[in-house]
Every structure is written in C-alpha cells, then in structure tokens.
Amino acid sequence: MHELQFIQDLATVMLVAGLTTVIFQRLRQPVVLGYIIAGVVVGPYTNSIIFIHDENTIRTLSELGMILLLFALGLEFSLKKLREVGGAALVAAVCEIVLMLWLGYEIGRFFDWSSIDSLFLGAMLSISSTTIILKALGDLSLKREGFAQVIFGILIIEDVLAIVLMALLTGIASTGDLAAGEAMEAVGRLTLFMAVSLVVGLLMVPRVVDYIARVSRDDVLLIAVLGLCFGFCLLVSQMGYSVALGAFLIGAIVGESTSVRRIERIVGPVRDMFSAIFFVAIGMLIDPKVLVQYAWPITIVTIAVVLGKVITCSFGVFVAGKDGRTSLRVGMGLAQIGEFSFVIASLGLSLKVTSGFLYPIAVAVSAITTFLTPYLIRASDPLSGLLARRLPSGLTGVFSAYTDWMGSISFSGQGAIIMKMIRRLVWHVIINMMLVVAVFLIMAYLYRRGYFHWDIFNGRLLVSRTVAWSIAALLSLPMIVAAYRKANALGMLLAELSIPERVGGQHNVKIRAVLARLVPLAAMAVLALLVAALASTILPPREVALVLVLIGLVLTWLLWRVLVQVHARLQAALRDTLDKTEPSDHRHL
The missing domain is CATH 1.20.1530.20 (Na+/H+ antiporter like fold)
Known part of the structure; x- marks a missing residue:
C-alpha cells in the first residue's frame, strides 16, 4: 500500500507540474x-x-x-x-x-x-x-x-x-x-x-x-x-x-x-x-x-x-x-x-x-x-539613454572621464607580461602548498580513524604519529620542492624589479640575493606553520620532528631531479586539464 501511495504522489506531482508548465x-x-x-x-x-x-x-x-x-x-x-x-x-x-x-x-x-x-x-x-x-x-x-x-x-x-x-x-x-x-x-x-x-x-x-x-x-x-x-x-x-x-x-x-x-x-x-x-x-x-x-x-x-x-x-x-x-x-x-x-x-x-x-x-x-x-x-537600454539625456552635462562628463581614466591605467606591453609571470608564480606556490597541506590532513584523518594503530606498535601512539607524519612528508616532497623552486623564482623576479641597480652600489647584487632568498624561506615558514596547525594530530615531538626534517632534507638533495620530474608530470597533467580545447559547441554559462 505504501508503494502505491508513493506512485500516486509522484504521478500527482508530475502531472500537475506538467500541466502548469505547459501553460x-x-x-x-x-x-x-x-x-x-x-x-x-x-x-x-x-x-x-x-x-x-x-x-x-x-x-x-x-x-x-x-x-x-x-x-x-x-x-x-x-x-x-x-x-x-x-x-x-x-x-x-x-x-x-x-x-x-x-x-x-x-x-x-x-x-x-x-x-x-x-x-x-x-x-x-x-x-x-x-x-x-x-x-x-x-x-x-x-x-x-x-x-x-x-x-x-x-x-x-x-x-x-x-x-x-x-x-x-x-x-x-x-x-x-x-x-x-x-x-x-x-x-x-x-x-x-x-x-x-x-x-x-x-x-x-x-x-x-x-x-x-x-x-x-x-x-x-x-x-x-x-x-x-x-x-x-x-x-x-x-x-x-x-x-x-x-x-x-x-x-x-x-x-x-x-x-x-x-x-x-x-x-x-x-x-x-x-x-x-x-x-x-x-x-x-x-x-x-x-x-x-x-x-x-x-x-x-x-x-x-x-x-x-x-x-x-x-x-x-x-x-x-x-x-x-x-x-x-x-x-x-x-x-x-x-x-x-x-x-x-x-x-x-x-x-x-x-x-x-x-x-x-x-x-x-x-x-x-x-x-x-x-x-x-x-x-x-531606453533607461540608460533617458538618463544620459536628462543628467547634467557636467556629471556625464565626469563619468566619461572616470571611465577613460580607468581604461588607461591597465597594464600593457612589458608590464602586463611581468604581472602575468608574477601571478603565475604566486598561484604555483599557493597550489603546491595547498597540496602539501592536503596530504598531511588526509594522513591526520586516517590516523584519527585508527589506520596507523598497528599491533606491531603495541599501542605506542608516539610511533604511530611518527609513521603517519613520515609518510605524509615523503608523499609531499615533490610539492615541497616545487613550492620552493617557484618561490625562489618569484623572489628573484621581485628582487630584480624592486631594487634598481643604483641602489646599494657595489652591494646591489648581494642585496638582491638576500631579498630573493627571503621569499622562499618565508613560503617554507608559512607552509610549516600551516602543517603544524592543521595536522597537529600527527605532529611528533620536537626532537623527532627535527630528525625527520633533516632526513627529509637529505632525501631531497639525493632525489632532487626525480622529485622535479614527478612534479613536472603532475603539473603537466593539471595544465592539460585546464587548458584543453573547448568542444565545438562552445560552453556558455
């Protein structure tokens, strides 16, 4: 009987909806x-x-x-x-x-x-x-x-x-x-x-x-x-x-x-x-x-x-x-x-x-x-024409001057190319940092669900947390390397643009180098704070974390080319998805 009532209700809704929508x-x-x-x-x-x-x-x-x-x-x-x-x-x-x-x-x-x-x-x-x-x-x-x-x-x-x-x-x-x-x-x-x-x-x-x-x-x-x-x-x-x-x-x-x-x-x-x-x-x-x-x-x-x-x-x-x-x-x-x-x-x-x-x-x-x-x-359209005729000429002149001024301050030529490069580098840094944080969040979620509480650890939560954190760090290495490389390139570009050659005299190159290094270091510091704050569930003690970071640095140095290649393939895959050719029936919103 319940099934029959459901069919009756659905039929009622669709029939009445169909009739009203035709009208x-x-x-x-x-x-x-x-x-x-x-x-x-x-x-x-x-x-x-x-x-x-x-x-x-x-x-x-x-x-x-x-x-x-x-x-x-x-x-x-x-x-x-x-x-x-x-x-x-x-x-x-x-x-x-x-x-x-x-x-x-x-x-x-x-x-x-x-x-x-x-x-x-x-x-x-x-x-x-x-x-x-x-x-x-x-x-x-x-x-x-x-x-x-x-x-x-x-x-x-x-x-x-x-x-x-x-x-x-x-x-x-x-x-x-x-x-x-x-x-x-x-x-x-x-x-x-x-x-x-x-x-x-x-x-x-x-x-x-x-x-x-x-x-x-x-x-x-x-x-x-x-x-x-x-x-x-x-x-x-x-x-x-x-x-x-x-x-x-x-x-x-x-x-x-x-x-x-x-x-x-x-x-x-x-x-x-x-x-x-x-x-x-x-x-x-x-x-x-x-x-x-x-x-x-x-x-x-x-x-x-x-x-x-x-x-x-x-x-x-x-x-x-x-x-x-x-x-x-x-x-x-x-x-x-x-x-x-x-x-x-x-x-x-x-x-x-x-x-x-x-x-x-x-x-x-x-x-x-x-x-x-x-x-x-x-x-x-008629209303805009009516307002254009009825508004005082001085006011419409101000509006037109503002529109012309806004159009004149947009970047063009070399400035537009530089801004495009800066935006691209900033987005690359942000996306890679987000991916790193995502890996640590997933590992923290799995840890809370008990996936790392293995019998071999005899209930020692410190070991379980360390293993989860280590796996997250290992999986994140390609994105960490990419974030550092892009932040380094961004730092060099910003240093070149913000410090003219006349500043600092003979120390100009050193000043630029210092500024260029500050950007990737700041990016890594922000990334570390994000990971520590959002994945605190699996964060090991300070001494253990320090050892793991040192091991990670050594692995990064040994596997630098491999990590760069892995990330390059991921980046190419993402770019192919976003930059694909639209279908012939062009997408409208």
Missing part, C-alpha cells in the same frame, strides 16, 4: 514559476481534491533535485572562465553580495525579526538566479552582447561566494554566533577544502570520466557520473559541509573533462525531472495565508531586491571601469533571486534556525522578480 510555456513565462504554483496546488495548505499522502517522500526526492541542479550548475561553471572574468565582475559581485546582505539584514531587523532570520534573508537576497538570467537573455537573443558577458562573470563569482555564504551560515546556525576570528577560520578551512578538492579532483576525475566516456555507452556513463556526484556529496557531508557544496564542486571538476557536452546531454533529463520535484516541493511549503499576512514585507523586500541590485551591481561595474550604459544594463539584468536563494532557505529550515514565514516570503519575492526580469532587461 506557463505558452504564456512565455519561466517554467520554474509553473513548478512552484504546482506545489501550491498540491500542497497541504490548499483545500483541493488534489493532495499528497506522504510529503516527506516528496521532500526527499526534492533533495536529489537540489543536488542534481547544483551539479548541473557546476558542469556549466568553467574554471578557465573564472580566470578570464576580469575585475569588473569581481568588484560588482563583491559589492552586490556585501551590500545586499547588509540591506536584507536591516530589513529583517526593521520588521523585528530575529537576527538569524534577518541574516538568512540577507543571504537569500544577495545571490541572483543563473537559470532565470540565462533563460531571459536567451529569449531576448542578448547572450553575445558585451554586458551579458559581464553578467556571466558576475554569476560565476556569485556561485563561488554563495557556497562560502552557506558554509558560514551553517557555522552560525550550529553555534548561534560566529565571532570575527571564527568566521575567518571557517572561511580559511572552506577555502582550503575547496582548493584541495579542485586540484586533486582535476588531476584525476576528468581523466577517469573521459576514459569511461570513450569505452562505455551513455547509460554506463550516466551511472558512473551520478555515482561520482553522490559519492563526493557523501564525503563532503562527512567533512561537515553541505551536500550542496559537494554537488557544485564535483560538477565543476567533471565539467573540465572533454566529454562535458555529452555528460550534460545525458544528465539533463534526470536533472529536469528531479529539479521539477525540487521546485514543486518549494511550492508545497507556501501557505497562501502567510503570503497575505506578510504582503507588506514581501512588497518591501521585492522593491529592495530590484532597486538594491540595480544600484549595487551598476555601481560595482562602473567603479571597475565599464561605461554607464553597460553598468546599468548589467544591474537591471541581475535584479532577481532564484535557485541559490531557495537552497539557502532550505538550509535554514533543515537546520531548524529560521522561522516558517521566511521561506514563502523568499519564494514570493523570487516569483515576482523572475516575472519582472525580461521587462527590466528590455527597459535597461
């Missing part, structure tokens, strides 16, 4: 709104003949929809595009998220909501909807416009910052408060985890996926990819982070494979089915009476979203050097909230820290702003 498609409105309305129709707060027997089962299926939705967003996320989005997207995204987070919090406090409710409201309002924006720009045939490319860059950075926000909100919800030091520590741990996951994942996962794609049918590839997705989500949840983070990260990693187009094609139908259930489940949580009761807050929040995002995004893009017309078009294109807002709202409910009214308010605001999005995009 919305005919009306040329986003089908997401149709899914949400379908949820309201079959939800427990609507007195109708259509109802769901087991809401918990539908919500469990909606969790799968959330995972697959974020996995698909990760597939469309491109690390190469992240490197190319430029300063305008970064400045605009940071301005938007910080100011909207503050604005949402202040609105919540104005209505006397709790601090946690206000904070979650600010987080919901700070992230725009990738799905809705892509749909609107595609319908209006504007995807290849210059302002649309800036929007894509902002959406990429927003997706990353949304994951950071969710991790911080989880920490705040679990402790009830998060001091500045704890916040920095949480962000640091999350950044380290994401960096290590990306680097290690990029070395392995794309090659495995491409091999499976070459030798297998679509159904086998689908099962393998979904196995990777759910397996990584399980790992992330055991590390104390949300499955949403895991789904997005593994999607970004799989998205760097050359078979990503094929994966998107075969995952698409599964994602569409379960994401439909996800949005229907969102609608089921909406009580129409609550919407009527909170009509005034919904109105205020909607106005805040539209005006706040237009102003903050336009300001950020303009400050970064874009002209006023482009800045306004970007701001009006981002004036809505969507899927990440729903995920953040679901997080608050699952953690039992937000009030019941917050979720339907967020959904109602999303529905209204989603409906307004295409009209705002259409109105952006």
Whole structure:
C-alpha cells in the first residue's frame, strides 16, 4: 500500500507540474514559476481534491533535485572562465553580495525579526538566479552582447561566494554566533577544502570520466557520473559541509573533462525531472495565508531586491571601469533571486534556525522578480539613454572621464607580461602548498580513524604519529620542492624589479640575493606553520620532528631531479586539464 501511495504522489506531482508548465510555456513565462504554483496546488495548505499522502517522500526526492541542479550548475561553471572574468565582475559581485546582505539584514531587523532570520534573508537576497538570467537573455537573443558577458562573470563569482555564504551560515546556525576570528577560520578551512578538492579532483576525475566516456555507452556513463556526484556529496557531508557544496564542486571538476557536452546531454533529463520535484516541493511549503499576512514585507523586500541590485551591481561595474550604459544594463539584468536563494532557505529550515514565514516570503519575492526580469532587461537600454539625456552635462562628463581614466591605467606591453609571470608564480606556490597541506590532513584523518594503530606498535601512539607524519612528508616532497623552486623564482623576479641597480652600489647584487632568498624561506615558514596547525594530530615531538626534517632534507638533495620530474608530470597533467580545447559547441554559462 505504501508503494502505491508513493506512485500516486509522484504521478500527482508530475502531472500537475506538467500541466502548469505547459501553460506557463505558452504564456512565455519561466517554467520554474509553473513548478512552484504546482506545489501550491498540491500542497497541504490548499483545500483541493488534489493532495499528497506522504510529503516527506516528496521532500526527499526534492533533495536529489537540489543536488542534481547544483551539479548541473557546476558542469556549466568553467574554471578557465573564472580566470578570464576580469575585475569588473569581481568588484560588482563583491559589492552586490556585501551590500545586499547588509540591506536584507536591516530589513529583517526593521520588521523585528530575529537576527538569524534577518541574516538568512540577507543571504537569500544577495545571490541572483543563473537559470532565470540565462533563460531571459536567451529569449531576448542578448547572450553575445558585451554586458551579458559581464553578467556571466558576475554569476560565476556569485556561485563561488554563495557556497562560502552557506558554509558560514551553517557555522552560525550550529553555534548561534560566529565571532570575527571564527568566521575567518571557517572561511580559511572552506577555502582550503575547496582548493584541495579542485586540484586533486582535476588531476584525476576528468581523466577517469573521459576514459569511461570513450569505452562505455551513455547509460554506463550516466551511472558512473551520478555515482561520482553522490559519492563526493557523501564525503563532503562527512567533512561537515553541505551536500550542496559537494554537488557544485564535483560538477565543476567533471565539467573540465572533454566529454562535458555529452555528460550534460545525458544528465539533463534526470536533472529536469528531479529539479521539477525540487521546485514543486518549494511550492508545497507556501501557505497562501502567510503570503497575505506578510504582503507588506514581501512588497518591501521585492522593491529592495530590484532597486538594491540595480544600484549595487551598476555601481560595482562602473567603479571597475565599464561605461554607464553597460553598468546599468548589467544591474537591471541581475535584479532577481532564484535557485541559490531557495537552497539557502532550505538550509535554514533543515537546520531548524529560521522561522516558517521566511521561506514563502523568499519564494514570493523570487516569483515576482523572475516575472519582472525580461521587462527590466528590455527597459535597461531606453533607461540608460533617458538618463544620459536628462543628467547634467557636467556629471556625464565626469563619468566619461572616470571611465577613460580607468581604461588607461591597465597594464600593457612589458608590464602586463611581468604581472602575468608574477601571478603565475604566486598561484604555483599557493597550489603546491595547498597540496602539501592536503596530504598531511588526509594522513591526520586516517590516523584519527585508527589506520596507523598497528599491533606491531603495541599501542605506542608516539610511533604511530611518527609513521603517519613520515609518510605524509615523503608523499609531499615533490610539492615541497616545487613550492620552493617557484618561490625562489618569484623572489628573484621581485628582487630584480624592486631594487634598481643604483641602489646599494657595489652591494646591489648581494642585496638582491638576500631579498630573493627571503621569499622562499618565508613560503617554507608559512607552509610549516600551516602543517603544524592543521595536522597537529600527527605532529611528533620536537626532537623527532627535527630528525625527520633533516632526513627529509637529505632525501631531497639525493632525489632532487626525480622529485622535479614527478612534479613536472603532475603539473603537466593539471595544465592539460585546464587548458584543453573547448568542444565545438562552445560552453556558455
């Protein structure tokens, strides 16, 4: 009987969702709104003949929809595009998220909501909807416009910052408060985890996926990819982070494979089915009476979203050097909230820290702003022309002069080449240090799980810790050597640039040499502190550690060429993954 009720509930959800989305498609409105309305129709707060027997089962299926939705967003996320989005997207995204987070919090406090409710409201309002924006720009045939490319860059950075926000909100919800030091520590741990996951994942996962794609049918590839997705989500949840983070990260990693187009094609139908259930489940949580009761807050929040995002995004893009017309078009294109807002709202409910009214308010605001999005995009160009004609000529002259000045201070020629070299060396040092820390963290995790508590040691934990630390150090040697070499090259370049030949006279060469040595020594000192702090579980006593370090130095000297070759192969593998040629059907966000 239970199985029959499940089939009946699933059939009800899919039939009502299908009917409403056909209607919305005919009306040329986003089908997401149709899914949400379908949820309201079959939800427990609507007195109708259509109802769901087991809401918990539908919500469990909606969790799968959330995972697959974020996995698909990760597939469309491109690390190469992240490197190319430029300063305008970064400045605009940071301005938007910080100011909207503050604005949402202040609105919540104005209505006397709790601090946690206000904070979650600010987080919901700070992230725009990738799905809705892509749909609107595609319908209006504007995807290849210059302002649309800036929007894509902002959406990429927003997706990353949304994951950071969710991790911080989880920490705040679990402790009830998060001091500045704890916040920095949480962000640091999350950044380290994401960096290590990306680097290690990029070395392995794309090659495995491409091999499976070459030798297998679509159904086998689908099962393998979904196995990777759910397996990584399980790992992330055991590390104390949300499955949403895991789904997005593994999607970004799989998205760097050359078979990503094929994966998107075969995952698409599964994602569409379960994401439909996800949005229907969102609608089921909406009580129409609550919407009527909170009509005034919904109105205020909607106005805040539209005006706040237009102003903050336009300001950020303009400050970064874009002209006023482009800045306004970007701001009006981002004036809505969507899927990440729903995920953040679901997080608050699952953690039992937000009030019941917050979720339907967020959904109602999303529905209204989603409906307004295409009209705002259409109105952006006429509005920019109207403002250009109506604003005082002196003010428009100042704006134009600022834009020209920002364009003139960018690096060009030899300066651009030098900055590119410095950035590359800095990234190489950081990535190799992250890999070293990752190896020690993995060994510390295995030690805590008892993998080094062998019978031969007779319960002597000191020996077990020493063995775990020694293995971690041995595995890390290629990355340590690489970090030192890159830091040494960076030090030499910085010394050459920062100390002109006229400084120091005959001692100029010695001064440069001293500065050049300080950079790699500082990098090694930072690495040692990170390892000591984050892998303290397996840190042996000082005397033992000193002996092991000396042994490591001797091994490094003896095996220098071998270690350099090993790292060169790892680096080449990572570069091949990131610099691969895009498929013929060029990736759009």
